[in-house]
Amino acid sequence: MAKNIPSLLPGNAPPEAAQTLLALLHAQGEVARLSEREQLYSSLLDSVNAVLWAFDWENRQVLYVSPAYERIFGRPASLVLADFNEWRDSIYPDDLEYAERSLAQVLVTGAVEDREYRIITANGQVRWLSDKCYINQQREGDRVIVVGIAEDITEKKQLEGELQRLATTDVLTQSSNRRHFFECAQQAFDSAREDGTPLAFLLLDIDDFKQINDSYGHQEGDQVLQRIADSGKAVLRRGDLFGRIGGEEFAAVFPGCNAQVAEQIAERLQREIQRLSFSHGEQVYGVTVSQGLTGLTDEDESLDSLFARADAAMYQAKRQGKNQIVRG
Numbered sequence: 001m002a003k004n005i006p007s008l009l010p011g012n013a014p015p016e017a018a019q020t021l022l023a024l025l026h027a028q029g030e031v032a033r034l035s036e037r038e039q040l041y042s043s044l045l046d047s048v049n050a051v052l053w054a055f056d057w058e059n060r061q062v063l064y065v066s067p068a069y070e071r072i073f074g075r076p077a078s079l080v081l082a083d084f085n086e087w088r089d090s091i092y093p094d095d096l097e098y099a100e101r102s103l104a105q106v107l108v109t110g111a112v113e114d115r116e117y118r119i120i121t122a123n124g125q126v127r128w129l130s131d132k133c134y135i136n137q138q139r140e141g142d143r144v145i146v147v148g149i150a151e152d153i154t155e156k157k158q159l160e161g162e163l164q165r166l167a168t169t170d171v172l173t174q175s176s177n178r179r180h181f182f183e184c185a186q187q188a189f190d191s192a193r194e195d196g197t198p199l200a201f202l203l204l205d206i207d208d209f210k211q212i213n214d215s216y217g218h219q220e221g222d223q224v225l226q227r228i229a230d231s232g233k234a235v236l237r238r239g240d241l242f243g244r245i246g247g248e249e250f251a252a253v254f255p256g257c258n259a260q261v262a263e264q265i266a267e268r269l270q271r272e273i274q275r276l277s278f279s280h281g282e283q284v285y286g287v288t289v290s291q292g293l294t295g296l297t298d299e300d301e302s303l304d305s306l307f308a309r310a311d312a313a314m315y316q317a318k319r320q321g322k323n324q325i326v327r328g
Helices: 015-047 068-073 077-082 085-090 093-104 154-168 178-195 209-216 218-235 259-274 303-319
Strands: 050-056 061-065 111-120 126-135 145-152 199-206 241-244 249-255 278-280 283-285 289-295 325-327
Touching: 050 068, 061 077, 068 077, 068 145, 077 085, 093 111, 126 154, 154 178, 178 199, 178 241, 178 249, 178 303, 199 209, 199 218, 199 259, 199 303, 209 218, 218 241, 218 249, 218 259, 218 278, 249 259, 259 289, 259 325, 289 303, 303 325
Parallel strands: 289 325
Antiparallel strands: 050 061, 050 145, 111 126, 126 145, 199 249, 199 289, 241 249, 278 283
């Protein structure tokens, strides 16, 4: 290009003019390249579904948030840049203490990579963030700048929750499945033994369930199972465990519950089930259950001993005419 510059200038122009014009054209090229890089950088930031951020720790001031902040939080970036509490106040109340404590941990470790907490967006949605951060401090004495990236992981959390529900829930009755029930029951048993608190164990079996399936079909039998499970959920206290552990067999564990209270709960459940009404065509029918109930004793070394006593009591209820509760 330099060889062509003089031809663009008047014939009497000094040589310095050509050099000046060359420098100006070079500068314009650099500006154009810088502009292209800025546009590319801006496009990349716009496409990332995560908030890049920088925070002045001592002044409690947000120095920068990327464009995804407005998409994820639903709030103008100018507000959080003006007041750090905009971010803090958007954190789900139950997660606020953890979010603040884990952020402060970066001062000790230099980096925190496993922060997960919920936020409430401007329109009231609850979303999950995975927030990784570290200290960007060049020399001792420099002001402490924490930089990080907050990724929206709401869909991932929803999928994890659904997989957990499928792994622990009986699909038909939406109560705990056998494996999950006994895992939770074992934890309750261990806690009761350690703390010296009472614990009751209940087994429940639907009377003549095979006859229901044979007479009305398996779809009708499924409805009976679902209604029994609903009754259990309605009667049991918060903190009690309830699950379907076999074909027509359910179980419950009552932490902190003595024998008298446990029997009252079992009686309420018995009455609730007796009130259920089913229909098949023009025929209306009801169902009954036999229950075996037992409580934790000093001799019980394992959950299996409670299960065995409750099982024996339940079969005694069957032999004695069904539709009753037997304590073991």
